[in-house]
Amino acid sequence: MTSTTPAAGRPTVATVYGYPRQGQNRELKKAVEGYWKGRRTADALRETARDLRRTNWQQLADAGITEVPTGDFSYYDHVLDTSVMVGAVPERHRAAVAADPLDGYFAMARGTQDVAPLEMTKWFDTNYHYLVPELGPDTVFTADSTRQVAELTEALRLGHTARPVLVGPVTYLLLAKPAPGVAAGFHPLALLDRLLPVYARVLADLRAAGAEWVQLDEPALVQDRTPAELSATARAYRELGGSGDRPKLLVASYFDRLGEALPVLAKAPVDGLALDFTGAAAAHLADLAAVGGLPGKRLVAGVVSGRNIWINDHEKSLTTLGTLLGLADQVDVAASCSLLHVPLDATAERDIDPQVRRWLAFARQKTAEVATLARGLARGTDAIAAELAANRADLASRAGSALTHDPAVRARTAAVTDADGRRPQPYAERTAAQRAHLGLPALPTTTIGSFPQTDELRTARADLRAGRIDTAGYEDRIRAEIREVLAFQEKAGIDVLVHGEPERNDMVQYFAERLTGYLATQHGWVQSYGTRYVRPPVLAGDISRPDPMTVRWTTYAQSQTSRPVKGMLTGPVTMLAWSFVRDDQPLADTARQVALALRDEVGDLEAAGTPVIQVDEPALRETLPLRAADHAAYLAWATESFRLTTGGVRPDTQIHTHMCYAEFGDIVEAIEDLDADVISLEAARSHMQVAGELSGAGYPREVGPGVWDIHSPRIPSVAEAAALLRKGLAAIPAERLWVNPDCGLKTRGWQETRASLENLVEAARQVRAEV
Ligand code: GLN
Ligand code: ZN
Numbered sequence: 079m080t081s082t083t084p085a086a087g088r089p090t091v092a093t094v095y096g097y098p099r100q101g102q103n104r105e106l107k108k109a110v111e112g113y114w115k116g117r118r119t120a121d122a123l124r125e126t127a128r129d130l131r132r133t134n135w136q137q138l139a140d141a142g143i144t145e146v147p148t149g150d151f152s153y154y155d156h157v158l159d160t161s162v163m164v165g166a167v168p169e170r171h172r173a174a175v176a177a178d179p180l181d182g183y184f185a186m187a188r189g190t191q192d193v194a195p196l197e198m199t200k201w202f203d204t205n206y207h208y209l210v211p212e213l214g215p216d217t218v219f220t221a222d223s224t225r226q227v228a229e230l231t232e233a234l235r236l237g238h239t240a241r242p243v244l245v246g247p248v249t250y251l252l253l254a255k256p257a258p259g260v261a262a263g264f265h266p267l268a269l270l271d272r273l274l275p276v277y278a279r280v281l282a283d284l285r286a287a288g289a290e291w292v293q294l295d296e297p298a299l300v301q302d303r304t305p306a307e308l309s310a311t312a313r314a315y316r317e318l319g320g321s322g323d324r325p326k327l328l329v330a331s332y333f334d335r336l337g338e339a340l341p342v343l344a345k346a347p348v349d350g351l352a353l354d355f356t357g358a359a360a361a362h363l364a365d366l367a368a369v370g371g372l373p374g375k376r377l378v379a380g381v382v383s384g385r386n387i388w389i390n391d392h393e394k395s396l397t398t399l400g401t402l403l404g405l406a407d408q409v410d411v412a413a414s415c416s417l418l419h420v421p422l423d424a425t426a427e428r429d430i431d432p433q434v435r436r437w438l439a440f441a442r443q444k445t446a447e448v449a450t451l452a453r454g455l456a457r458g459t460d461a462i463a464a465e466l467a468a469n470r471a472d473l474a475s476r477a478g479s480a481l482t483h484d485p486a487v488r489a490r491t492a493a494v495t496d497a498d499g500r501r502p503q504p505y506a507e508r509t510a511a512q513r514a515h516l517g518l519p520a521l522p523t524t525t526i527g528s529f530p531q532t533d534e535l536r537t538a539r540a541d542l543r544a545g546r547i548d549t550a551g552y553e554d555r556i557r558a559e560i561r562e563v564l565a566f567q568e569k570a571g572i573d574v575l576v577h578g579e580p581e582r583n584d585m586v587q588y589f590a591e592r593l594t595g596y597l598a599t600q601h602g603w604v605q606s607y608g609t610r611y612v613r614p615p616v617l618a619g620d621i622s623r624p625d626p627m628t629v630r631w632t633t634y635a636q637s638q639t640s641r642p643v644k645g646m647l648t649g650p651v652t653m654l655a656w657s658f659v660r661d662d663q664p665l666a667d668t669a670r671q672v673a674l675a676l677r678d679e680v681g682d683l684e685a686a687g688t689p690v691i692q693v694d695e696p697a698l699r700e701t702l703p704l705r706a707a708d709h710a711a712y713l714a715w716a717t718e719s720f721r722l723t724t725g726g727v728r729p730d731t732q733i734h735t736h737m738c739y740a741e742f743g744d745i746v747e748a749i750e751d752l753d754a755d756v757i758s759l760e761a762a763r764s765h766m767q768v769a770g771e772l773s774g775a776g777y778p779r780e781v782g783p784g785v786w787d788i789h790s791p792r793i794p795s796v797a798e799a800a801a802l803l804r805k806g807l808a809a810i811p812a813e814r815l816w817v818n819p820d821c822g823l824k825t826r827g828w829q830e831t832r833a834s835l836e837n838l839v840e841a842a843r844q845v846r847a848e849v
Contacts, residue, residue: 100603274317315329417444560577620671
């Protein structure tokens with residue numbers, strides 16, 4: 079690191095783009111859910127929200143953040159808030175919104191008895207979900223800046239320097255989808271010219287309310303964009319930049335590099351850019367130099383990762399910041415993206431070893447890091463000497479720890495050869511061996527793994543935690559549940575049985591709790607959607623498996639029935655995707671460690687007589703990198719880790735995999751590369767479309783496209799399921815078609831589960847008779 083000397087001119091600003099909304103004790107969740115249940119008035123809800131905003135801004139200011147964000151707060155979702163801001167309320171929700179804006183807002187988010195909500199989908203490659211705007215050629219936008227203005231005014235009155243943060247117009251349209259019933263060929267971006275005046279109005283209102291700067295978030299520009307989309311971007315910012323009565327505009331991007339959108343924004347008549355400099359986006363440093371820097375503009379440098387939970391490397395950041403001083407007029411310091419994606423406060427984690435806790439940075443710690451770096455940039459590194467020393471010591475403790483460097487794990491991963499991930503027999507030979515071994519009928523029936531997680535099961539887990547029952551008592555209850563699940567499946571006539579996963583609280587957490595190298599948090603909640611928060615485990619160190627994790631339950635189940643029982647595991651990609659993963663080595667290396675631990679579990683299951691083993695990878699598709707150029711490298715390690723997990727089994731052991739989502743067109747080759755024998759997928763809602771996609775792409779193996787949409791309590795009739803199966807048969811021959819639901823049944827009730835599975839089996843029987 080070069081010793082940084084003070085920057086001249088205006089003081090360096092420390093800022094963030096957003097902060098966790100929920101509050102220290104998830105007060106927002108309680109308030110919103112209380113309002114839904116009629117236990118709280120709207121005024122009480124607003125009061126809680128105001129308190130949370132005040133607390134958050136104060137926390138930021140106390141940590142040394144000199145420009146706080148406003149408008150990042152939300153009762154449910156900030157993209158839905160943007161739809162309200164621009165008046166894009168779907169026709170079916172207008173009456174409710176007119177009658178009561180708050181209730182109408184929640185109706186758009188959650189639906190009502192009669193009206194469907196907006197669709198929900200993932201916010202880029204995070205685990206946050208937003209409500210998808212529905213737009214059509216008839217959409218009329220109208221500006222409603224009330225909330226934005228009110229929150230800015232609130233912050234200014236409290237004495238903060240504040241910068242409203244809005245979803246930018248291009249990203250808003252790129253995230254939207256055509257409203258139901260809109261003719262094919264309509265793309266929401268066609269509405270840009272109608273939307274820009276509405277944004278200009280909101281910007282003018284914010285200016286009038288005292289905003290010097292407004293931030294427009296354009297993360298959609300870090301994805302591959304067409305020339306038409308790039309020129310729309312140029313037009314949008316030419317127009318907004320040229321409008322008279324406007325605040326200064328800061329266009330922000332995050333999650334990856336801007337690529338070809340960087341020169342477009344660099345040339346636009348806006349006043350500043352906020353760029354991500356973490357991970358792969360560190361390439362922005364070279365990209366910026368290549369476009370000649372940002373003369374005359376403000377650069378907000380996102381040098382502290384806003385989405386992982388690890389302490390920053392200050393020296394590295396200071397080097398980056400030092401280089402940037404030569405490339406822009408003013409360099410400010412920020413987290414790379416909104417801190418919405420990380421939990422609030424690592425110091426609350428009293429159960430984590432204090433030494434290890436020092437490696438963690440949640441939102442509060444990250445704001446302090448940003449403030450420290452801003453001070454270092456403004457006043458020179460001597461001004462932050464103590465923080466730098468502490469940072470160096472914490473990084474060294476992490477690098478030298480036995481948790482992050484287990485020689486046995488390292489030796490084993492280093493010794494992995496390509497052959498470990500290759501089953502020696504080709505699929506065609508294996509399938510014959512498996513047929514002989516399993517003796518299944520054509521169109522065999524199975525389920526995806528979990529059966530209803532009843533109140534009794536949850537109570538049993540709570541009782542165990544609270545010490546009201548002991549481990550033996552708990553395990554008795556689990557075994558009783560397994561017997562019940564098996565008895566039902568036998569009676570219903572299902573061919574490949576499952577034990578029902580009653581012992582699992584969550585498909586990732588269950589394994590994380592049993593693998594060395596993972597940590598659990600007590601308060602590490604992050605918003606998944608609306609009032610739903612998740613507490614992802616922390617993959618902190620080298621991964622190993624001290625003991626078998628599932629073998630006991632699977633073999634118990636097998637001992638109770640003569641039909642084949644399928645063992646159930648969560649795959650390495652999903653174990654990473656739904657955790658906070660260490661950032662001190664490539665993901666590929668971490669995935670390989672997890673794969674080897676799971677490989678041992680697969681081996682133990684097989685040795686204990688499990689004829690079928692399913693390794694779930696629902697996250698394989700969703701973790702696909704944002705840019706196509708990065709897909710191949712990701713898919714290479716992702717599929718390798720799956721093969722490493724499953725590649726050690728005998729030819730007659732049948733490997734299944736399962737994925738939930740329906741859009742597979744672009745990864746069929748990767749699915750084949752998993753070298754699994756059977757794949758089950760979600761297909762009921764899209765009427766078996768995925769079966770056609772797989773066979774169209776020449777997928778040669780066995781497939782179970784779901785014939786029961788388990789996301790709804792609706793029971794599919796025999797005729798309905800049979801019709802879907804016949805559709806499946808049009809794409810996949812009978813000897814390769816399986817019959818199963820879309821996904822696991824843990825969220826379903828027993829009543830609909832019984833009826834639906836009985837209908838599924840009957841449909842299979844009928845269609846079997848036809849082939
Ligand atoms: N085996 C898991 C279950 O049945 C799979 C869940 C998933 O795909 N998300 O619950
Ligand atoms: Zn699923």
